[in-house]
Amino acid sequence: MKLSTIFAAIIGAVIAGGGTAYYYQQDQNPAVSQSAFPVLALDKAHPGEINSSSLVNLSNGVRSVPYTLDAEAGLFYKIAVTGALRAQISVLQNGMLVANSNQSDSKASASVLAFKAETGGKYDVIVSGIDANAYGPFSVTATPLKSYVGGVVEAGMDITEIAMGRKQSFTLEVKEPAVYTIDMKADQGQVDPYLDLLDRSGREIASDDDGGDNYDAKIQTYLDAGTYTIQTSSALGADTFNGTYRLIINKADIPEVSLKSGDVLTVNGEKQAGLYMGDQQNFSFELAQPTFVNLKVDALGFDADVELDGLPISFPRRQNDGSTRAILPAGTHTVSIDGSQQGVYELTLGGNNLPPNVDDPRITPGQSIHAIMQSGADRVTHTLTIAQAGNYVIDLGSPSFDTYLSLQKDGFVIAENDDIDYNNDNLDSRVEVALQPGEYQIQVTMWNQPTRSRDYTLAVERK
Missing domain, CATH: 2.60.120.380 (Jelly Rolls)
Known part of the structure; x- marks a missing residue:
């Protein structure tokens, strides 16, 4: 296919960001063929640059660099452009637009596009500036996506999936009890991540909308060994769930659990761990004399509500550790731990004698x-x-x-x-x-x- 034919075929394709039909300056040598385009080898970064000699859209001045990708029928591919260039991406086959990146942020310095190769063969990957003023170096990488939708995932996996306008499900295999973190990170498209975690019977264990960075979703909770279901979707509705996202599953090392509800705590400054399974846990400790007490609780996998003698201790926003330093009289005192979901916590209780200028309260x-x-x-x-x-x-x-x-x-x-x-x-x-x-x-x-x-x-x- 001649270069002029390829770019003439893009006429009428409206690309977000430019907002007008593409019409590229034809090469002076019409004999230049598609085979002359640089080939995108998979999983390899290819350097490029948009400059004044790059192909230009005569209607809006946007410049582009074309590449060729040999794709296998039925597979998904992710095209990522990074670097100084504010970029957008288009994919064509036989002159027909297959997908574009819908890049609308004129300040973006990266663009990602995922598409499905319905048929095997050569596809044209076009890297363009987001507007007529977008110039600069870039790097483009083509990566095949192995889909785990409907399949089994486990701790240690970092996968990229493509949403196709409906909720997606994964089977999570947990091999040993621990605190697990599930991150869903938006990559491209209309993806406002939303996560659900279900047990074997389909009961919801946890869900999240914006618990991760920016508007990403994150669930962190304690899980026993067994089979669970992760469901991914968009907070804006499953029908808007289009584009690529990353699903990252990690297992956290947890301390040896020694505390159980009803235990009497020792005021010695040593750290002890407990397992919270959804029911309030209560502890007590004795003071022989008025004491300057330091109580600290670090929670992993759940949002802890901690009270000392019936009053809450404060936790910084979006952090799971809280502490208090209190002057307490002699006698029996109580600590309670409650919260949402399940998880592990570490409790440290220490004490010091009161300063000389503090009277018996x-x-x-x-x-x-x-x-x-x-x-x-x-x-x-x-x-x-x-x-x-x-x-x-x-x-x-x-x-x-x-x-x-x-x-x-x-x-x-x-x-x-x-x-x-x-x-x-x-x-x-x-x-x-x-x-x-x-x-x-x-x-x-x-x-x-x-x-x-x-x-x-x-x-x-x-x-």
């Missing part, structure tokens, strides 16, 4: 104390002893941080308050509650760990 009715939230701590627990039944008012205020007040007994929250009057900027805390004789805990909390010591006032009065 006890308070009695009729008393008002001035106390210090030590640098690095985010909560302090005071012990309140009630000798006479009645109605009590507990006030907490600070000139330097937003307070949060919680009154507890035997591990249960009786009353709590964040702001007395938020609308009028009164961020102090107050609770009014009827109490029976006994011992209670007042927990003073600030949500962000301070970089310096901050003072507060705590008062208890019987009405």
Whole structure:
């Protein structure tokens, strides 16, 4: 086929990005044939360049470089162009447009196109600038795609698939219990990745839309050995699921599990691991004296909800590790771990003696104390002893941080308050509650760990 014939055949093919029909400048030598095009050897990067001597579309000035690909019938192929050139790609066979990259981002520096070779033979792969101002070097690679749709996948695989406008399924074989990560990364086309993970019976274990980088999808969860189903689709609907994407499956090394719900923790700073399978896990620990406690939890495979003495510890957004440093009184304290999905966690509990300038955190009715939230701590627990039944008012205020007040007994929250009057900027805390004789805990909390010591006032009065 003559060069002039090949490019004349593209007339009328509307390519996204240029938005107009292609009409290329014919070579002065009409005897130049398709066989003169550089051949794209599979899995090999071929350097090229768009410059002023490249073939030009006379209607819009876009320039192009043609290649030849020998394709096998029934196989999928991925054409990737990288480099300085802002590129788009077209594929033709016998002068008919088979596919184009629909590249619409004028700032893009890479383009990817996947297509199916319905018949075997030679295909024309055309690398073009995205507009008339696109010049520069590039590298083009043609890769055959082995499809695993409907087949078996396992940990350690990184595969590229092409979506054809419908949801796709894969059988995941898990050989040993561990935390597994499944990443679905958009490569090209109308792919806003969406993932579903199902068990053998078809029950959904986990799903995700934007848990990965950008708008990619990611699932990380603990799985026992067995067979599961991964379903891939588009968050915009299966009918828009067109283009290529990567499916990456990895297995994470997990620590030896030693914790089980109900265990008594030792305050020694050593790291211990537990397995979360969907049910809340509860632990306790004893303090012989008021202690500066450091609690840290690292979760792998699930989003953990961790509470110390009934109040949550904070986790940074999109991270699965949280910690708290709290001044706690002598006695029994509790830690609970809950969350979504399943996974492994590591728990570290350490303690230090209180600084010399910190008093024993006890308070009695009729008393008002001035106390210090030590640098690095985010909560302090005071012990309140009630000798006479009645109605009590507990006030907490600070000139330097937003307070949060919680009154507890035997591990249960009786009353709590964040702001007395938020609308009028009164961020102090107050609770009014009827109490029976006994011992209670007042927990003073600030949500962000301070970089310096901050003072507060705590008062208890019987009405």
